Amino acid sequence: xxxxxxxxxxxxxxxxxxxxxxxxxxxxxxxxxxxxxxxxxxxxxxxxxxxxxxxxxxxxxxxxxxxxxxxxxxxxxxxxxxxxxxxxxxxxxxxxxxxxxxxxxxxxxxxxx
Amino acid sequence: xxxxxxxxxxxxxxxxxxxxxxxxxxxxxxxxxxxxxxxxxxxxxxxxxxxxxxxxxxxxxxxxxxxxxxxxxxxxxxxxxxxxxxxxxxxxxxxxxxxxxxxxxxxxxx
Numbered sequence: 001x002x003x004x005x006x007x008x009x010x011x012x013x014x015x016x017x018x019x020x021x022x023x024x025x026x027x028x029x030x031x032x033x034x035x036x037x038x039x040x041x042x043x044x045x046x047x048x049x050x051x052x053x054x055x056x057x058x059x060x061x062x063x064x065x066x067x068x069x070x071x072x073x074x075x076x077x078x079x080x081x082x083x084x085x086x087x088x089x090x091x092x093x094x095x096x097x098x099x100x101x102x103x104x105x106x107x108x109x110x111x112x113x
Numbered sequence: 114x115x116x117x118x119x120x121x122x123x124x125x126x127x128x129x130x131x132x133x134x135x136x137x138x139x140x141x142x143x144x145x146x147x148x149x150x151x152x153x154x155x156x157x158x159x160x161x162x163x164x165x166x167x168x169x170x171x172x173x174x175x176x177x178x179x180x181x182x183x184x185x186x187x188x189x190x191x192x193x194x195x196x197x198x199x200x201x202x203x204x205x206x207x208x209x210x211x212x213x214x215x216x217x218x219x220x221x222x223x
Contacts, residue, residue, distance in 0.1 A: 031209070033210070035213075040215060041215060042119075042202055042213040042214055042215040042216045043157065043202060043213040044213070045210060045212070048209065048210055050209060056209070058210065059114065059212070090156065090157070098144075098145050098206060098207065098208065098209065098210070098211065099145050099162070099164060101159050102147070102159065104156040104157050104158070105156060106155075106156050107156060
């Protein structure tokens with residue numbers, strides 16, 4: 001769906017550097033999510049946001065920071081990247097309650113050398 | 114938090130046969146169970162979901178069953194086709210979020 005866009009699609013960086021992954025949605029969905037996908041682990045929730053200025057931790061929040069100053073944007077920052085954070089990152093959004101469809105972006109493939 | 118286990122991790126079937134993927138969950142409060150399909154290099158996409166007040170749901174060749182007592186739910190794909198080849202994820206949750214299983218890689222052999 002063109003309504004949720006992630007950038008960049010691919011990123012290579014070095015350990016210790018700060019990197020920010022962007023997520024933008026045009027639907028005005030209340031909820032936004034960040035997942036990481038690793039072989040053997042499926043999709044694991046990093047952080048989520050129920051509305052602007054409201055964020056909460058998921059399963060694997062350590063080493064990540066999020067913010068949501070505007071409803072449409074939900075950036076994810078790795079403040080000091082480590083090799084263990086090499087992964088594919090997916091952003092998702094949902095209009096409201098849990099039983100509403102959750103839509104995913106195309107993902108960002110992040111490699112940390 | 115919720116713990117979702119998914120089996121098998123890989124599954125190969127002949128075209129036209131049925132495929133069954135099973136998941137168990139740990140939190141009895143979970144009341145929503147979506148299934149996602151992810152093709153290689155693509156985003157996960159919702160294919161079917163079921164709520165805790167329903168035992169079974171069908172959508173053409175796809176069906177999902179839920180046993181709340183046993184805390185397990187299953188995805189059934191009938192008359193499989195090559196385009197069904199993908200990774201399938203179950204999930205379970207309540208409140209604001211759901212948790213995913215580790216995925217099943219389904220290969221449909223023509």
